[in-house]
Ligand code: SF4
């Protein structure tokens with residue numbers, strides 16, 4: 086069968102001697118459709134061709150997507166296993182590497198118990214792999230300690246959605262409906278840079294007169310054209326949402342019938358929001374009262390609105406509260422479950438949606454099942470062929486795993502598809518924790534900062550060397566195709582996990598010859614769960630432009646719009662959020678008088694391990710910088726381009742200044758895609774949301790110093 | 795073919811996908827021919843893309859003493875013919891949009907050719923294909939006309955009407971027309 090999918094009437098350029106393979110981008114949650122160009126003679130990847138007929142992205146890509154293919158046959162690829170000897174990596178055979186891993190894992194587990202070996206996963210890989218990481222930890226290694234980088238990404242959104250709606254699907258509606266929306270309320274999302282191809286839908290709606298309200302400390306590309314830009318202080322989203330709801334109630338914008346029928350807690354919410362007058366809200370958030378009032382009227386009057394948010398609101402110690410409150414705004418207006426209306430979070434990682442559904446999280450099993458629920462354990466144990474008693478208990482969250490490395494509870498760690506010494510908060514501590522391990526194994530295809538610390542590095546494949554599925558920002562399951570064979574001796578992560586499990590005597594549980602078999606098992610493991618993939622098949626994905634979960638039966642076409650009749654809570658009603666403003670964990674002081682917030686730039690992805698190796702992207706953005714307002718710069722006598730020192734009690738960095746009025750006067754911004762001395766995560770705060778265990782990346786008090794010449 | 799490259803600067807989000815994509819076009823030697831600039835980063839993040847306007851009477855071709863810059867039947871202004879270009883760089887000064895670039899290694903000029911190997915087969919150029927914001931579009935003449943009318947319509951919806959002194963605000967875009975020779 087041809088691997089090139091194209092709809093009738095759509096023209097693509099296919100050059101002589103080349104073929105196209107249809108797939109999606111490896112980076113963010115938009116999962117833009119693309120075709121990859123392959124030279125038929127030598128089977129090498131040579132470029133990219135737009136996939137004009139992919140329903141969500143229509144051929145459009147950001148510069149990361151355009152250049153993604155360049156990471157496949159890249160000179161920096163790790164092509165053989167590497168073992169560290171006397172502080173240096175030497176090339177090894179798979180057998181040598183597996184021998185060492187086997188003896189270390191066995192030795193450590195015999196001496197210190199099964200839980201002494203932990204697993205740290207990631208979600209920039211297919212559902213098949215993400216699912217298998219959970220099984221590998223619990224069945225292969227028998228450890229309770231597994232968590233993943235999604236903890237730093239989607240955990241607060243998940244927590245908030247579960248609390249209010251009873252289920253965590255990143256978007257309650259398909260995004261192809263967004264062009265019919267009348268008002269977007271976007272909080273803490275720099276979508277023009279982080280999900281660039283989503284812009285086409287917002288601009289399309291705007292062409293028809295849609296209104297845009299943006300809450301962000303920075304005047305991002307979306308904030309710049311917004312009807313109202315709510316330039317709030319970092320960490321004050323919960324006050325803002327309460328303030329807006331106060332006005333929705335005051336001005337009678339509440340859809341009473343909907344709230345009556347479909348929501349709990351309205352009276353409590355009313356009481357809680359009573360004190361959030363525009364004046365009080367303005368005092369907490371730093372946003373002018375008029376702007377809050379204007380935003381509430383626009384939002385309140387709009388017949389079809391979507392409330393959206395991203396890490397800006399979620400990476401806080403009140404991340405779950407923020408998500409619940411913003412979601413409640415949509416509920417008060419009676420929007421969720423209707424056409425072109427609802428609520429959505431911007432999924433950061435390529436498979437941030439699918440990867441969080443199938444059991445990589447410390448407390449979760451496939452299909453959003455819970456390890457604490459005996460029924461759930463029984464079902465999954467049945468699919469896996471183990472006894473329910475054999476299922477390890479719940480572990481701890483990503484950042485908390487580092488505490489356990491410090492106190493030697495975890496003595497060996499297997500990192501799969503992640504680079505925590507760049508992406509975690511307070512990375513000096515994280516690095517120290519990893520250095521305290523007896524044994525560290527890292528799967529990667531480039532030598533990441535984390536891999537440098539490893540005892541064994543196993544060469545994984547890129548996304549283009551394996552089959553599988555991902556679940557995009559909308560909750561649509563889509564297909565990733567194998568474009569070329571694995572380069573060098575690299576192997577897909579699922580094969581690596583299976584080989585290690587085999588060495589540990591668990592081979593019979595990991596007897597797969599291709600990803601499709603893993604997907605089939607995932608379908609059964611998730612069957613009956615909230616994220617039900619039972620009805621999703623590779624064929625169906627091709628036939629109908631992806632399948633939205635839940636798809637509970639074999640003939641199910643999937644569910645593009647959810648919550649149309651009832652919510653996934655026990656009583657079927659949504660729980661309106663009743664949360665007071667708590668404020669960030671850090672306060673400004675004489676020593677640390679300014680605010681620091683972090684985020685992405687359009688040219689880089691996550692820890693930058695891939696994008697920092699692509700020429701075009703490095704030409705555009707070779708190093709981090711700190712954005713500040715000219716008034717702040719003037720106070721410190723700082724000029725554009727000058728290098729300055731930023732510090733918090735946890736660390737410091739020196740970085741050049743970019744002066745712009747497109748940011749608050751009391752807040753600075755630094756992108757986080759670099760490691761070591763260039764890492765802003767040396768400075769960020771590891772305070773955790775009490776519910777989601779999400780670190781507060783987005784707010785910390787910081788000191789700015791001019792360097793003496 | 796009667797297609798138009800249609801630019802709407804205010805839609806641009808500054809992602810520079812158009813530049814990355816320009817390098818991907820087969821005939822482009824992995825060198826981009828368009829550019830994206832901030833209007834004024836100190837003031838705001840607004841950026842704008844610029845590519846060749848494929849002028850009817852191109853300044854670059856006019857000032858070329860070697861007659862190296864050819865115009866196709868469809869009206870596409872091509873890069874200088876390698877055997878003719880003498881490397882004088884007149885074109886880089888002549889163009890009012892700063893489009894022709896110069897390769898100091900080969901001593902030759904190169905410029906945006908609207909992805910001629912794509913557009914002559916009616917496939918959109920790379921920049922217009924990938925632009926996430928539709929700041930750059932490759933559309934039919936009719937669609938362009940519709941977009942122009944749409945603007946007026948939106949201004950009416952919003953109750954805006956040009957006044958003396960601000961008429962220019964109502965025509966903020968710039969667009970290059972790609973016509974076939976007969977029209
Ligand atoms: S990074 Fe995201 S927006 Fe950019 S091309 Fe890839 S999937 Fe699309």
Ligand code: SF4
Nearest residue numbers: 806807809810812925
């Ligand atoms: S691709 Fe489009 S939005 Fe991005 S910089 Fe170019 S013109 Fe602007």
